[in-house]
Amino acid sequence: MTLVRDSDSLERQNQKLVRIAEALMRRIEQSPDQAGLAYSQFERAALLEKEVKQRTEDLERALDLLHESNAQLAVATHEAEDARAYLADAIETVDEGFALFDAGDALVMHNSRFCKDMPDVQRRLQPGVPFTEYVRMISHSPSLTLEAGETAGDWQKARLSRHTYEHVVFNVHLARDRWLQVSEHRTRTGGTVVLQTDVTGLMRDERRERERLLDRQAKLLRATLDHLNQGVCIFDRNGRLVGWNHRMERLLNGNLTERVLGLKFAELLERLDEIFDFAGSFGKSDMRAWAEKTGGRQPITFEVRRGQSGAFDVFAQQMPDRGFVISFTDVTRERRQSQALRDLNDTLEKRVADRTKALGAALEDARRANASKTRFVAAASHDLLQPMSAAKLYAGALENRVTSQSDKELAQRTISALESAEGIIQALLDISKLDSGLATFELGAVSLDSILGALEAEFAPIAAKRGIELRVVPCSLRVESDPVYLRRIVQNLLSNALRYTTGRKVLLGVRHGRGAARIEVCDQGPGIDSSHHDQIFQEFQQLEDGKSAGQGLGLGLAIVDRACRMLDHRLDLHSVPGRGSRFGVTTALARQAPVEPAGDPQAEDAGGTTHGRLICLVENDMEVAQSVTLTVESFGSDVIWAPNAEAAVALLRDVDIVPDAFLVDYQLGNGGSGLDLLDELTASFGAAPAHVISANRSPDFAAQCRARGVSVLQKPLSRDLLRDFLQSVPVPAAVAIPVGPGADYLR
Incomplete structure (x- = not known):
């Protein structure tokens, strides 16, 4: 326990120390131990006096500090009062309305311009008014202009929702077409500063500019609509006529005037019924049903006619505000052109049909001409190969008979020329077959x-x-x-x-x-x-x-x-x-x-003998027959010749000899065929080696010959071909040399 507490004031501590010192002095004076005790008490008293002196000095220093602090506090209080006065003067000079709310949303101060356009609210603003009360007073103020359908409670709720933001700016519409821009900012201490700026002039200027722009846009829209080649009608969301262009006026013969402005679409449709007729499956009832829809209209297009003189494409489409616009496009010229094109197409189709028919006839003529050309080339080739065969055989026989070297060379050149001509004729025949598709x-x-x-x-x-x-x-x-x-x-x-x-x-x-x-x-x-x-x-x-x-x-x-x-x-x-x-x-x-x-x-190798054969030759060309007979006899064999089938059969029956082989031309004239003759000869005189002479190189002809077991000697004939033919004929056991009508017939 201490007698002197630190919590006591300096005066109280000094009083306690003085009383303690006096009590100690009395005890010293009354103590029986006058020597040591007196000294001890004196020493203690001295210490207490020193401590009292020190505490006294501390007390005096503290008093000085207290006086100094009080002086500073007084100065600070004066300065704060001055600063508050300066702040009040400063916010008073601000053009905007100013209000400060503390962290507890209580009003601290505001200037005279704050809520000056709301006198009923301004009179009730005092320091300490809650922010919610301030908002409630404004929401019920007659100076506030609410939107259509909006209540004071709705406005109050929306205003308090904005108070939760750190920073927000919005406009408030007041009576007499005045506007305040409210700016709300949160301070670092959690308070709120509210500024109110009169923006009535700006809003009115902006409105005038907007109206001017809207008017300009309306004029531009009007000019644009009037510039269009289509007639255009515009209806609002309630289906009332609100605009049209000059083209639409002309289409309706001037029936669109200011008196029909705001006319319902159904009424206008009845008037249009006297001017336009619906074409196709889309009719007036369909158009009325589309216009009476409350929303979700899909674009439609259809065609109407005005008498017999005009046709129009109609296009209707909903606008974003749920109104709709209808355009009329004059397609009379296109329809007339389309009809003209259809007529022209019919004419062209008829002409194409006629031309196709003519081309078909021409094609048929060309086919007949091509077939005729092919037959001509084949016949010409055959007719050329006939004398060429004879010429080659004569030239070959001449080459064997002449003895001088110059004559042999001449004969060889003749044979070479004939072979070249043969190659050309064969090439022409091949080209003809390939071109005609007969190959x-x-x-x-x-x-x-x-x-x-x-x-x-x-x-x-x-x-x-x-x-x-x-x-x-x-x-x-x-x-x-x-x-x-x-x-x-x-x-x-x-x-x-x-x-x-x-x-x-x-x-x-x-x-x-x-x-x-x-x-x-x-x-x-x-x-x-x-x-x-x-x-x-x-x-x-x-x-x-x-x-x-x-x-x-x-x-x-x-x-x-x-x-x-x-x-x-x-x-x-x-x-x-x-x-x-x-x-x-x-x-x-x-x-x-x-x-x-x-x-x-x-190209086949020659071999065997060529002597002692008796050959029956049936050839209707005398030159070829003589050349073949001459060549065969030059090889040591004999020939019985007949010009046709009847003569051949009659001759063989007269001589009563069966030849070793038959050599028959395929084309015997008068419709006769060498193959048919061979069938008849085989039936009459028995089977014998038979060869057909022909220029026909078709696979069908070759197949017919193979089916009968008959070989083909291709024209033009040559000595080598005839020699190979004779070598292929079996040598008879006994050779009978005829001495009859056929023996010297070709001499």
């Missing part, structure tokens, strides 16, 4: 080795005679093609290479890969410029001038090109001028047994 193909597995071997045997002597090394590379592949035409294709390519090469080597070989074989013919000729690659595959096209008929007329590559296209074989050419050319024919590899190509009788 028939027998696709099958063809052995390339048999074709290459036959061509090597045929062209090796020709190449050797010209000093050219012909190299044919054997190939065991089988390809899918027609054996006759594939051989002809490669034959023409190889013949061209040997004819036109300027080098010393020609190569014929095959490359294969990816399920195909590529037959190549390479030469060391002058080469062909790339600009002429298409030209050389056309008829009668030769790049070098001065070529004689014996060197060809430019038909070989044309036949190759057509045959490859019809067989679906790819034909290509690679050539370098001055170095040579490489022709290639690509065809698919075959998967079935090979079909042996038609052999060339001229």
Whole structure:
């Protein structure tokens, strides 16, 4: 326990110390121990006096500080009062209304402009008024203008919801068309500052500007609508007419005036019923139902007519405010043009039908002309081959009879010329067949080795005679093609290479890969410029001038090109001028047994004897008959000749001899056929080797001959063909030389 407490005031502590000192002095004076006790009490008294002195000094210092603090507090209070006065003067000078609410939303202070446009509220504003009370007073003030359908409670609730924001600015509409802009800010201490700014002038200026802009937009909209080529009507959300353009006035013959402004759509529709008629399935009731919908209208389009003179496309669409706009587009010209186009189309269809009919007739004429041309070429080829056969046989017989070397060379040149003419005629016949589509193909597995071997045997002597090394590379592949035409294709390519090469080597070989074989013919000729690659595959096209008929007329590559296209074989050419050319024919590899190509009788090896045969020749052409008889007799055999079937049967019956073989022309005249004659001769005189002489190279004809077991000698005939024919006839055991009407008939 302490006698002097720190919580006591300095005066109280000093009083306690004085009383303690006096009590101690009395005890010292009354104590029996006058020596030590007196001294001890004195010492304690001295200490107490020192402590009292120190406390007294502290008390005096504290009093000085208290006096100084009071002085400073007085100064601070004075300054605060001055600052408050200055603040009040400052906010009073502000043009806006100013109010300060503390953190507890109690009004602290405001200036005289705060709520000056609401006198009833301003009179009741005092420091300490809650913010909610302030808002309630404003919401019930007659100076506040509420929106249509809005109550004081609605306004109060919306205002208090804004009070939760840190910063908010909004406008308040007052009576007499005045406006306040209220800006509310949160202070750092949690209080609220509210500023009220009179923006009536700004709002009125903005309204005037808006009205001016709206008026300008209205004028622009009006000018735009008047500029449109369509008639336009505008209806509000209640279906009342609120606007239209001049084009609509003209369409309605001036019936749209200010008196119909605000007219209901249904009433206007009744008036339009006197002017327009609905076309199509969309009618007046459908249009009325669409307009009476309260919302969700889909755009519609339909057509109306005004009498017989006009047609209009109508388009109706809802606007964002649930009103709608209807436009009328004059499509009279388009409808008239459409009708004119329909009429023109009918006329054109009739003309096209007439032209198609005429073209069909012309096409039929062309087909007949083409068929006639084909028949003419076939007949002409046959008629040409007839005397050519005789000429070749005569030339061959002459070559064997003459003894001088010059005469033999002349005969050989004659035979060469005839063979060239034969090649040209055959090429013309092939071109005619390919162009007319009469060429028939027998696709099958063809052995390339048999074709290459036959061509090597045929062209090796020709190449050797010209000093050219012909190299044919054997190939065991089988390809899918027609054996006759594939051989002809490669034959023409190889013949061209040997004819036109300027080098010393020609190569014929095959490359294969990816399920195909590529037959190549390479030469060391002058080469062909790339600009002429298409030209050389056309008829009668030769790049070098001065070529004689014996060197060809430019038909070989044309036949190759057509045959490859019809067989679906790819034909290509690679050539370098001055170095040579490489022709290639690509065809698919075959998967079935090979079909042996038609052999060339001229390429077969001759063998056996040609003497002692008796041949029955039936030929209606005297020149061919004499040339064949002369040739056969030159080989040591004899001939019985008849001009037709009847004469042949009668002659054989008269002589009563069965010949060793029959040699019959296919076309005997008067509708007679060599095959029919052979059937008759076989039936009458028994089976014997028989050959038919013909220029027909079609697969159908070859099939007919094979079915009867008859061989074909192709025109034009040559000595080699007749020699091979005689060698194929078996030598009779005894040869009877006839001495009758037929023996000297051809002498």
